[in-house]
Amino acid sequence: MIGKGIRKVDSESILSGQPIYTDDLVFHKDVLIIKLLRSPHAFARIKNINIDRAKKVEGIVEIYTYKDVPQVRYSESGESYPDPTPYDRMLLEPIVRYVGDEVAIIVGEDEVAVEKAMKLVKVEYEVLEPVLDLIKAEGHSSIIHPEDDIFCPFDFGFNGKKNIVSRFKLGKGDVEEEFKNCDLVIERTYHTQAQAHCMMETHRAYSYIDANGRIVVISSNQSAYHMRRQTAKAIGLPVSKLRFIKPRIGGGFGGKNVALAEPYVAFVTWKTKRPSKLIYTRKETFAASTSRHEMKFDVKIGSDLEGNIKAIDINSINNTGAYGANGTVVTMEAAQNVLPVYNKVPAIRYRGKTVYTNIVSAGPLRGYGATQGTFITDTAINELSSKLGIEPVEIKLNNTIRKGAEGGILKNPIKSLNVEKCIERGKELIGWDEKYPNKEINSTKVRAVGMSIAIHGSGIANIDSATVIVQMVEDGTYILLTGSSDLGTGSDTVLAQITAESLNTNMDRITVYSGDTDACPYDTGAYASCTTYLTGNAIVRACAELKDKILKIAEAKLNIPALFLELKEDRVCHKEDESIYVFLSILGQESVLGPDSEVLMANATFGMPESPRPFIAGFVEIELDKSTGEVKVINYVAVVDCGTVINPNLARIQVEGGITQGIGLALYEDVKYSDSGRLLTDSFIQYNVPSKKDIGDIIVEFQPDYEPTGPFGAKSIGEVVIHTPPPAIANAVYNAVGVYIRDLPITSEKVYMAMKESKDNKD
Structure with a gap:
């Protein structure tokens, strides 16, 4: 089964439009509709809320304000416990911290009533000066979280009175001394x-009280x-009172x-005892969920004339928005999942x-800080x-680690990493030697190539864990119970x-049931x-035990003797004489009969002691119009070692999906705010997402290096694939017209103005 392009187990149900998503599964006819009244101000204190008229609207069941909630x-973050993030949220508070922050919970029998009532809630605000610039946040006169009851499970330097969520350091060696030994030092911002x-299905949830209360x-x-853990905390109930199901x-x-x-x-369900x-x-x-973290970096780097890098010095500021969420770890991962390759x-x-x-509060988005750091x-x-x-290819080859590397800022020895083959194959596929730097x-038009490399991790070492149950049922087939979530990736x-x-x-004999906290064991x-x-x-562990x-x-x-037996597709047979066998269905039926019966099942837990590194080499060919600054991606080559x-x-x-998102980050997507802090890009009319015609041809190849700690030698692939487009495209723009754009996205206007400024300086 390994290495085969088997179609997704849920492909038929998805393609046939079967009711499998959250809103499809609302089976109560009397379900209550919830809408959230949101703040029109970026920073304000609620002086008074009048809900009298709104509550009189026919069909309104209840309206809750900050006075009514626990x-x-x-923390809204979905990190493993204990959370590396401050507990700084409440369901509702008398302070609102961004345009869109929750002010009231409006509950009614139907959407029409709720929408009508929302317009009748009158709120009096004391408007405060907002903090909208990450550079000015530390020590600003406006304190976004003045409260004294914020709990931080870890001491990462939280200082709410200065608008600081965390501080982080990583490094090795004497940076200042090494810079003295450099022939060339550059400093950039x-x-x-x-x-x-931009997921297709928006955020949504449905709840009810079961027969057990x-x-x-x-x-x-x-x-x-x-x-489940964060929800239980938010509403003040033990986790045993909640069951979570992920469709x-x-x-x-x-x-x-x-x-x-x-x-x-x-x-709402707990308070009303009704489904909602x-x-x-x-x-x-x-406007009211999360986005990728905006970040600013000051970078200093030096080398000798042969391109041997001697020192790298980076200072970063991470804008986590109104709430801490995943900000602490994103700041860490901008270094921890980037710098080890050097x-x-x-x-x-x-x-x-x-x-x-x-x-708007920032949160986890594919790449999780490493995209910015890369x-x-x-x-x-x-x-x-x-x-x-x-050539940048030579610099990367000379300064990157190889399999077997350890020590320094590496937490574990590198057991698999196919650097050379990925880079060399990427060069061949893009035609680097023929096209570099440009043609x-x-x-008015020029074509150019650029490149980038990146690593990531495969989970969080010493924190993440997963337990599974594998059971053989009476007919001799198997069921896998896992708490994992398939996002549409095919996991x-x-x-x-x-x-x-x-x-x-074979696959036909495996049933996967996932994402139910009552039926499935714990999974990150x-x-x-x-x-x-x-x-x-x-x-792998559970199956070995079950076998x-x-x-x-x-x-x-x-x-x-079991030593001479072999487990086959639907039977156990003698290794040398397959005419001697017993069907698994017989063993399955007998396993549930009589006083000596034993259900054939096994469970196992894997808590990862290390996080293997996938690797990617990304090469891009662009076409740049010098009269307008417009950049078009012609070809993108990605060569990946994911084990x-x-x-x-x-x-x-x-x-392909990760590269597309990376091209969007590099060239098109930009979250923009007004001077008062209102999100301007709150629809697909204003927010520019690349379509198929914007991404050129994506060419993918794998150069796997067997990872000895992974299942059948596998590592991760989900996030490393988004990292390379922004630096590769920036490199190609330079190779085309001699200017570097250091402020994403790389828009036509920025390229054109940089070209103009460069020409003016030469003149």
């Missing part, structure tokens, strides 16, 4: 913008267990790893801080290569392949690129 702070998730929440989420998910990209709709439906649902509009999903460099220093501002690090190295007159097409299919391979059977969920590596390893149990029972049945490729078809789609 005074409990929680880079800026990466916020980016919206417990709250059941069905929601489109990436981590049922984490969402199919219409896309997430990290955005559905935060508890947004879930706490509100659980609260909350569905975000597209505008709310843009562990050969004698001295590295990274200093980062996370700040509050009065804009852009600035790789672009700085590309700029260094330009100054030295050395004139006509008097259920990949896990089924790993199960089938481990039990020497779909984030940090962990599912294949983390949950896959747990499956031993089956062979032991077959041993007694056939009166042949053993479990399912090439699904892996290829992951690469």
Whole structure:
């Protein structure tokens, strides 16, 4: 089953339009409709709320304000416990911290009544001066979180009175001393913008009380267990009072790893004892959920004249918006999932801080800080290569680590990393030697190539864990129970392949049931690129135990030592004489009969001690119009080492999707605000997402290096694939017209003005 492009196990149900998503599964006819009244101000204190007229609207059941909700702070983040983020949220508060922050919960029998009541709620605000610039956040006179009851599970330097969420350092060697030994030192400032998730299915949740008096929440989420924990905290109930079920998910990209709709439906259902649902509009999903973290970096890098990098020094500021969410870890990952590939460099220093501002809260988005960190690090190295007159390919090959590397800022030895083959194959596929640096097409258009490399991780070492249950049912087939979440990536299919391979059977005999906190054991969920590596390893362990149990029972049945028996697709047979066998269906039926029966099942847990590194080399060919600055992607080549490729078809789609999102970040997507802090890009009319015609031809190839700690040698692929487009395209723009754009996105206007400024300076 390994290495086969098996179609997704849920493909037929999706293509046939079966009711499998959250809103399809609302089976109560008397479900209450929830809408959230949101703040029109970026920063304000609520002086008074008058809900009298609104409550008189026919069909309104209840309206809740900050006076009615539990005074409990929680984190919306879907990280593993204990959360590396401040508990700085409440369901409702007398302070609103961004345009779109929740002011009141309006509950009614139908949407018409709720919308009418929302217009009748009168709120009197004391408007405060907002903090809208990440540079000015620290020490600003406006304190976004003045409260004293914020709880931080870890001491990461939180200082709410100065708008500081966290501080972080990473490094090795003496940076200042190494800079003295450099022949060339460059200093640059880079800026990466916020980016919206743009998943097709907006945020939504539905809840009801079951026959046992417990709250059941069905929601489109990436981590049922984490969402249950945060929701329980928000409404002041123990987790045992809640059950979370994750159906199919219409896309997430990290955005559905935060508890947004879930706490509100659980609260309303608990208070009213009636089923309820909350569905975000597209505008709310843009303006009141989360986005990628905006970050600013000051970078200093130096080398000798041969291109041997001696020192890298980075200072970063991370804008987490109104709430801490995942900001602390994103600041860390901008270094931890980027700089280890340059562990050969004698001295590295990274200093980062996370700040509050009065804009939409930032959260996890594919790449999770490493995308930002890769852009600035790789672009700085590309700029260094330009100054030295050395091709960036040579600089990367000379300064990157190889398999076997350890020590320095590496937390674990590198056991697999196919750097040379990925880079060399990428050069061949893009035609680097023929096209570098550029070729004139006509008097106004030029084509050029650029490149980038990146690494990531495969889950969070020493934190993430997954438990699975594998059971053989009476008919001799198997069921896999896992708490993991398939975001549409096909992870259920990949896990089924790993199960089938481990039990020497086929996919038709595997049923996957996932994402139910009552029926499925604990799993970290779909984030940090962990599912294949983390949950896959747990499956291999559980299947090995189950296989031993089956062979032991077959041993007694056939009166042949288990050593001479083999587990096959639907039977256990003698290794050398397959005419001697017993059907698994017989063993399954007998396993549930009589006083000595034993259900054939096994469970196993895998808590990862290390996080293997996938690697990608990205090469781009662009066409640039010098008369307008317009940049078009012609070809994009991605060569990936994700270890053993479990399912090439699904892996290829992951690469293509990640590259597309990376091109969007590089050229098109930009979250913009008005001077008062109102989000301007709150629909697909204003927010520019690339279509198929904008991304050129994407060419994908795999150069796998077997990862000995992974399931059948596999590593992750989900996030590393988004990292390379921004620095590769920036490098290609330079190779085309001699200017570097250091402020994403690389728009036509920026390119044209940079060209004009460069020409004016020469004149």
